[in-house]
Amino acid sequence: MIYLDYAATTPVDDRVLQVMLPYFQETFGNPSSVHRYGQKAEAAVDTAREVVAEALSCLPHEVIFTSCGSEADNLALRGSAMAIREQTGARRLISCRTEHNAVSRTVEHLVRYHDFEAVWLEPDAEGVIQPEVLEKAITPDTALVSLMYANNEIGSIHPIRALADIAHKHGALFHSDAVQGAAYLSVDVQKLGVDMLSLSGHKFYGPKGVGALYVRHGTPLIQTQTGGGHEFGWRAGTHNVSGIVGFAEALRLTVAEREARAAHLAPLRDKIIGHVLENIPESRLSGPLASRLPNHASFVFHGVDGNLLLTLLDSAGFACSSGSACKTGNPEPSAVLTSLGLSREWALGSLRVTLGMGNTPEQVESFAQALPGLVEQARKLSRN
Ligand SMILES: *Cc1c(COP(=O)(O)O)cnc(C)c1O
Numbered sequence: 001m002i003y004l005d006y007a008a009t010t011p012v013d014d015r016v017l018q019v020m021l022p023y024f025q026e027t028f029g030n031p032s033s034v035h036r037y038g039q040k041a042e043a044a045v046d047t048a049r050e051v052v053a054e055a056l057s058c059l060p061h062e063v064i065f066t067s068c069g070s071e072a073d074n075l076a077l078r079g080s081a082m083a084i085r086e087q088t089g090a091r092r093l094i095s096c097r098t099e100h101n102a103v104s105r106t107v108e109h110l111v112r113y114h115d116f117e118a119v120w121l122e123p124d125a126e127g128v129i130q131p132e133v134l135e136k137a138i139t140p141d142t143a144l145v146s147l148m149y150a151n152n153e154i155g156s157i158h159p160i161r162a163l164a165d166i167a168h169k170h171g172a173l174f175h176s177d178a179v180q181g182a183a184y185l186s187v188d189v190q191k192l193g194v195d196m197l198s199l200s201g202h203k204f205y206g207p208k209g210v211g212a213l214y215v216r217h218g219t220p221l222i223q224t225q226t227g228g229g230h231e232f233g234w235r236a237g238t239h240n241v242s243g244i245v246g247f248a249e250a251l252r253l254t255v256a257e258r259e260a261r262a263a264h265l266a267p268l269r270d271k272i273i274g275h276v277l278e279n280i281p282e283s284r285l286s287g288p289l290a291s292r293l294p295n296h297a298s299f300v301f302h303g304v305d306g307n308l309l310l311t312l313l314d315s316a317g318f319a320c321s322s323g324s325a326c327k328t329g330n331p332e333p334s335a336v337l338t339s340l341g342l343s344r345e346w347a348l349g350s351l352r353v354t355l356g357m358g359n360t361p362e363q364v365e366s367f368a369q370a371l372p373g374l375v376e377q378a379r380k381l382s383r384n
Helices: 014-023 036-056 069-088 101-114 131-137 160-169 241-279 306-315 337-338 361-383
Strands: 062-068 092-096 118-122 142-146 173-177 195-198 213-215 283-285 295-299 349-353
Touching: 036 062, 036 241, 062 069, 062 195, 069 101, 069 142, 069 173, 069 195, 069 213, 092 101, 092 283, 118 131, 131 160, 131 283, 160 173, 195 349, 241 283, 241 295, 241 306, 295 361, 306 361
Parallel strands: 092 118, 092 142, 142 173, 173 195
Antiparallel strands: 062 213, 195 213, 283 295, 295 349
């Protein structure tokens, strides 16, 4: 079986697992306890926070550990939207339909239950929001703009610095979901110019169930998960100490090895893209060719049932995805793909191939050889 779904999740790097292990049994204390068990666990969390701050070029107290990327997105959006409205009355939120559900459904929830107003920006045909599009939509009563760094389904990369600058010029906060971007792009928050940035461990060879939110010092935010005053009072819940230690080590390794990983994967990605577009009739790349994550290839095939294609691929020994992992089994076309202007007949036939550290040129070669026949088979079966 060949795994080609690293955007859904990654295995834990062995070096990460090794640093995590002592925190399950030996150093199991609760960081909030006063005694020495607690102190040792607290020291581990403090060190991890410093490592993450170094990777992001920020201060340790600007890093909030969360239980996942989705929680980081929720805290960023809910916590800042409510805090700003309380301060200034601003109630407009700006985002895009190509966002992960953790952002788009949170915006919808704020509109439906908390009386905010949403403006959804139109991406271009490659799934990118051009700065002019934001410039036109932003108003003085905009509280927050949330636009992702890199897209999970189509691999497109947003010009975050330019977008954040526009938000700030108009007095709005800027949040970015960098859950996919962090594995391959710089997460220097000073250069990106963001107020908040979401990360998740399991997308860069760290453990599942741990994430982080960068919050620039002074950003208006309220606690949205109430209970204890963990994480400087920004969230409640006993620290996942082993997870936090693993998250920090995985991020540190990613920053150190980012260029080498990209250099290994980009040619493999290009081989897949070239091979598909040349050898499979009625196929299109989804997302941009140039401004794309180095491990990410995504396509649409006209008149193909994407889920059927995934099943055929699985039987042939290849694990791929048709977009966001959560959507598999859903017969509705992905909102990301339809927002690019693709018709239902194209959008239902999507395939996402995302590479990672475990992939070799031989694996990519055997995938490229197998795919055209499987697409043809799926197309025939989809017609019946
Ligand atoms: C995976 C993902 C998330 C959610 O992260 P979890 O840690 O799985 O909750 C959010 N945004 C994007 C872009 C993702 O790819």
